[in-house]
Amino acid sequence: MQNLLTEKNSIYLPLILVPIHMTVRYTYQKIISYLLRNKKNNRKIAESSFYCLQYFALTTMANTLRKRNNLTWNNLQSLYAEKLPNNNSFTTLHAIYLMGEVSVYISALIFLCFETRKNYADFFMTLFHHVVTVSIIIFAYPYGNYNYSVAVAFMHDIADVILEFSKTLVYLEYMIISKLTFVIFAISFIVPRVFIQPNYLIMPFWNGKMDAILKEMDEGVNLLVAYTKEERTYAPILLSIIYVLSCLWSVIILQMVVRMFQPKQWSDIREDEKSKQD
Numbered sequence: 001m002q003n004l005l006t007e008k009n010s011i012y013l014p015l016i017l018v019p020i021h022m023t024v025r026y027t028y029q030k031i032i033s034y035l036l037r038n039k040k041n042n043r044k045i046a047e048s049s050f051y052c053l054q055y056f057a058l059t060t061m062a063n064t065l066r067k068r069n070n071l072t073w074n075n076l077q078s079l080y081a082e083k084l085p086n087n088n089s090f091t092t093l094h095a096i097y098l099m100g101e102v103s104v105y106i107s108a109l110i111f112l113c114f115e116t117r118k119n120y121a122d123f124f125m126t127l128f129h130h131v132v133t134v135s136i137i138i139f140a141y142p143y144g145n146y147n148y149s150v151a152v153a154f155m156h157d158i159a160d161v162i163l164e165f166s167k168t169l170v171y172l173e174y175m176i177i178s179k180l181t182f183v184i185f186a187i188s189f190i191v192p193r194v195f196i197q198p199n200y201l202i203m204p205f206w207n208g209k210m211d212a213i214l215k216e217m218d219e220g221v222n223l224l225v226a227y228t229k230e231e232r233t234y235a236p237i238l239l240s241i242i243y244v245l246s247c248l249w250s251v252i253i254l255q256m257v258v259r260m261f262q263p264k265q266w267s268d269i270r271e272d273e274k275s276k277q278d
Contacts, residue, residue, distance in 0.1 A: 007088075010095035011141060017103035025050055025107065041171035047115050048171060052164035054104060055157045061097040062154035071151055073196045076204060076213050082147050083226040084218050094146045098137055101153050105134045122252070129245050136238045143231055148201070152239070155197060159189040179260050186253050193246035202243060205236040 005013075032046035039045065065071075069089060070078040082089040109130050112118060120126070133156070140149045162185040169178035204210035211223050 005092045005095045007090045007095075007144075010099055013095060013099035014103045014106060017100060018106050021103050021107045022110065025054075025111065039172075044116050045168055045171045047117070048164045048167040052161060052168060055160040055164060058097070058101060058104065059154065059157045059161055061093065061100070062150055062157060065091075065093060065097060065150045066154055069147055069150070071147055071154075073192075073200045076200070076209070077217060079147050079151060079200075080210065080214055080217070080226075082144060083214065084221060088144065089146055090144070094150070098141060098146065098149050098153070101149075102134055102137050105130045109134075122249070125245060125248065129242070132238055132241050132245075136235075136242070139234055139238065140231075143228065145231070145235070148235070151201060152242070155192045159185060159192070162188055182260065183257060186257050189246075189253060190250045193243070194250055197239070197246070198243055202236050202239045205232055 028050050029043075029046040032049060033042045036042040036045055068091075069081075072078070081087055109127065112123070112127060112130070117123065117126070133153075136152060137149050140146075162181060166178050166181040166185055169175075169181060204213075205227075210227070214221050214223060214226055
């Protein structure tokens with residue numbers, strides 16, 4: 001196992017992790033659905049509770065890496081430090097976490113076609129988001145952009161923990177507390193993804209801030225070696241696609257927050273009638 005978790009060979013980890021993840025997920029959801037077979041939304045509870053546990057585990061690993069590398073939204077020096085000569089930040093935890101993320105999204109792409117969420121209005125948007133997210137991590141990995149991948153994934157996963165917890169509460173019919181957790185989710189989604197993400201992860205590629213910080217950290221650094229032409233082209237484009245999707249989802253989230261304070265029953269506006277009956 002030690003040889004597998006090197007910087008070069010860990011790219012093959014999903015070959016092991018995807019089938020393990022799919023088996024664990026299938027077994028968990030079958031057990032929960034059976035235990036809650038008398039509840040109306042037993043399948044949805046099984047799906048959302050698994051997502052919640054999954055994203056909690058990923059967020060815990062990401063937060064460990066974030067603290068270890070001092071990754072904060074106002075500390076771009078730490079974000080770029082791994083690109084300086086002889087300053088590789090790769091660890092075994094990076095391999096497990098990032099390839100775990102890839103495995104989770106590959107598994108999600110497969111399950112998404114069979115679970116109750118396949119009837120959501122934003123199904124294809126979610127599908128596209130999963131593909132782009134996997135592309136970002138896979139593209140960044142060979143170039144050693146581990147901090148960037150951790151920052152992107154952490155910013156997304158932490159909100160998803162709260163979302164799936166909130167949805168589980170809704171399906172269990174704890175409506176009052178679910179509204180509170182959904183408001184917390186809305187804040188944790190919109191603030192990082194819409195306001196922090198462009199300034200922290202995207203714009204420095206284009207406005208010269210990234211190069212200025214790299215030069216400040218090491219005057220002799222070769223900027224085109226630190227970040228190649230391919231990285232400077234594809235990374236901001238892929239991140240911008242994620243940003244646009246985040247903005248579209250933010251509109252849906254705000255609509256749902258408004259609906260929470262209306263007299264009619266509160267529900268996920270992405271669900272069609274077929275999904276509500278599953």
